[in-house]
Amino acid sequence: MKRLDPILLKLFLYGIPLVAGFALFSHWYNTGGLTTGSAVAGFLNGLAGLVVATWMTLAIYLSFRLLVSGPFRDQVLARITFIRERDEREAILTGKATKKVFLTSLAFLILLFCLSSFQVSVYRVPLEHAVDGKTGVISLGLGFSFLEQVQQDHPAALTKEKDIFTYQGLPLSSAAIVLLLIAWQIVSYNFTMRRLMR
Amino acid sequence: MAKSPPKITIVNRLHVLRAEKRLTQEQLAQEIGVTRATIVAIEKGGYNPSLELAFRIARYFQTDINAIFSVEEEETK
Numbered sequence: 001m002k003r004l005d006p007i008l009l010k011l012f013l014y015g016i017p018l019v020a021g022f023a024l025f026s027h028w029y030n031t032g033g034l035t036t037g038s039a040v041a042g043f044l045n046g047l048a049g050l051v052v053a054t055w056m057t058l059a060i061y062l063s064f065r066l067l068v069s070g071p072f073r074d075q076v077l078a079r080i081t082f083i084r085e086r087d088e089r090e091a092i093l094t095g096k097a098t099k100k101v102f103l104t105s106l107a108f109l110i111l112l113f114c115l116s117s118f119q120v121s122v123y124r125v126p127l128e129h130a131v132d133g134k135t136g137v138i139s140l141g142l143g144f145s146f147l148e149q150v151q152q153d154h155p156a157a158l159t160k161e162k163d164i165f166t167y168q169g170l171p172l173s174s175a176a177i178v179l180l181l182i183a184w185q186i187v188s189y190n191f192t193m194r195r196l197m198r
Numbered sequence: 199m200a201k202s203p204p205k206i207t208i209v210n211r212l213h214v215l216r217a218e219k220r221l222t223q224e225q226l227a228q229e230i231g232v233t234r235a236t237i238v239a240i241e242k243g244g245y246n247p248s249l250e251l252a253f254r255i256a257r258y259f260q261t262d263i264n265a266i267f268s269v270e271e272e273e274t275k
Contacts, residue, residue: 087232089245197235 005072012058019055022048081189097192115170119143122165205272213241215259230254
């Protein structure tokens with residue numbers, strides 16, 4: 001496995017342009033940009049499916065190896081994050097930068113959790129639902145669901161006459177949030193390390 | 199209340215010893231197995247080396263560790 005991993009990693013990285021090309025071709029083919037009757041185009045579309053499937057399998061395998069193999073993780077992630085530990089001082093600086101990134105990421109996660117679970121709604125209700133003659137309502141809530149796309153009760157929706165402002169969690173997709181966190185970790189680590197190295 | 203320990207500053211004569219041996223920072227770094235940036239940081243007082251590295255430096259200059267590193271105590275208010 002130790003010998004196979006670097007080969008698979010190179011295949012994965014050098015395969016990115018090929019996969020992007022095939023994905024574009026496949027999209028073009030399936031949206032009617034090409035004459036679907038052509039045998040060559042049909043063969044290439046089939047090949048595109050095979051290449052993308054192989055690349056996706058490689059991506060899952062390599063992600064799993066990153067989790068379980070220490071040397072592989074050091075080799076790959078150290079390169080991505082530009083970690084250099086050439087002597088004891090750099091090892092200390094790496095530790096300081098890592099601590100800072102860990103704590104800021106944790107703070108960032110807590111903020112994201114708050115933003116995704118808080119619900120705020122400002123609206124007006126019909127006169128028959130008014131309390132003490134007041135029709136303006138501010139509704140605050142906490143929403144948490146373990147799984148995506150679970151229908152939640154919105155009792156306010158039944159009595160709303162005019163919606164003024166509604167906030168029901170982050171509008172970002174989970175994939176976008178994960179990507180944002182990965183980018184945050186790499187950028188903040190590099191920024192901290194550069195500042196400490198001065 | 200516990201008395202706060204006196205603040206100490208570690209000073210060093212590394213640049214003097216290096217100059218006496220007519221060594222560049224890069225050469226010294228290679229001899230003791232660290233980066234030039236670490237030598238710069240030690241000489242400027244921005245980084246205090248570990249005991250291991252301090253002994254390695256002393257051994258390289260064939261001297262006692264106290265001849266390179268010493269402690270200056272600061273008055274605490």
